[in-house]
Amino acid sequence: MDFMTDRDVQKYMQDGYVVLDGLLSAQECDELRQRMTDIVDQMDVPQHCRTTFSTYHDEQLKTQLQGNADYFITSGDKIRFFFEKGVFDDKGEFIVPRQRSLNKVGHALHAYEPLYKKVTHSPRIQGIAKKLGLVSPVILQSMFIFKQPGIGGEVTPHQDATFLYTEPLGRVMGVWIALEDATVNNGCLWFIPGTQNSGISRRMVRTPPGTFPLTDFIGREQTYDDEKFIPVPVKKGGVVLIHGEVVHRSAENTSEESRHVYTFHIMESQDTRWSPDNWLQPTEELPFPPLYTK
Ligand SMILES: O=C(O)CCC(=O)C(=O)O
Numbered sequence: 001m002d003f004m005t006d007r008d009v010q011k012y013m014q015d016g017y018v019v020l021d022g023l024l025s026a027q028e029c030d031e032l033r034q035r036m037t038d039i040v041d042q043m044d045v046p047q048h049c050r051t052t053f054s055t056y057h058d059e060q061l062k063t064q065l066q067g068n069a070d071y072f073i074t075s076g077d078k079i080r081f082f083f084e085k086g087v088f089d090d091k092g093e094f095i096v097p098r099q100r101s102l103n104k105v106g107h108a109l110h111a112y113e114p115l116y117k118k119v120t121h122s123p124r125i126q127g128i129a130k131k132l133g134l135v136s137p138v139i140l141q142s143m144f145i146f147k148q149p150g151i152g153g154e155v156t157p158h159q160d161a162t163f164l165y166t167e168p169l170g171r172v173m174g175v176w177i178a179l180e181d182a183t184v185n186n187g188c189l190w191f192i193p194g195t196q197n198s199g200i201s202r203r204m205v206r207t208p209p210g211t212f213p214l215t216d217f218i219g220r221e222q223t224y225d226d227e228k229f230i231p232v233p234v235k236k237g238g239v240v241l242i243h244g245e246v247v248h249r250s251a252e253n254t255s256e257e258s259r260h261v262y263t264f265h266i267m268e269s270q271d272t273r274w275s276p277d278n279w280l281q282p283t284e285e286l287p288f289p290p291l292y293t294k
Contacts, residue, residue: 016246
């Protein structure tokens with residue numbers, strides 16, 4: 001039997017998301033987490049990440065902001081580090097353990113880290129894409145999201161297509177793999193089911209070359225009725241498939257448990273136009289790799 005059933009497909013089409021238990025074994029989850037621990041142990045913290053805005057004069061502040069923005073916008077074909085707020089002191093030293101300091105690592109683990117690459121292209125993931133009828137899916141980006149205890153921040157309500165825009169819409173899907181139990185206490189995802197069918201409220205676009213900031217938004221951030229969100233806890237090893245237009249969010253982690261996740265986005269590339277205005281662009285170094293590999 002397929003790992004993803006017809007019923008799962010129906011639920012995904014109807015609600016804009018579906019949970020599939022048991023994509024990975026506990027051991028596979030632990031191996032991915034251990035590899036990330038090693039990466040973080042060895043990371044070189046970029047200087048602009050270490051400095052605190054408040055210690056800067058205007059010109060320095062501008063350079064600092066540009067450094068941060070550039071670090072983000074050129075991260076599509078690299079493995080880079082994005083920190084939680086307030087993890088460095090005025091001298092740029094960690095005030096929390098470095099393993100607890102990160103919000104996420106992105107955006108090309110799927111290309112450069114063999115364990116992550118293997119999971120991304122695994123037969124089960126390829127089977128899910130086939131079950132959903134994807135003909136030429138490619139991998140857009142990948143992230144390890146930490147949501148560390150006590151410090152892991154909230155992710156405000158959004159639609160992924162705001163950041164990963166295609167024409168037509170409906171071509172992008174997030175694959176969100178829980179490497180630990182994700183619960184209401186440690187910051188699981190929440191969804192408004194069915195919102196994938198109403199288009200998107202805003203887009204993040206690149207600004208013209210040579211201008212700052214490097215990205216801007218078109219359209220307004222929408223507010224949503226809190227009561228409409230449904231929590232979606234997931235067991236370690238389970239996966240959530242996220243339609244590119246469904247509204248979702250996650251709360252801050254006020255618990256004592258981390259909520260580590262490996263996530264990546266797939267796009268059906270057949271008859272799809274990837275917007276040149278998106279922050280993320282394929283590069284010579286890393287064109288979007290096809291999902292279907294042997
Ligand atoms: O992992 C999270 O808390 C949020 C992830 C998310 O919203 C996304 O990847 O689109």
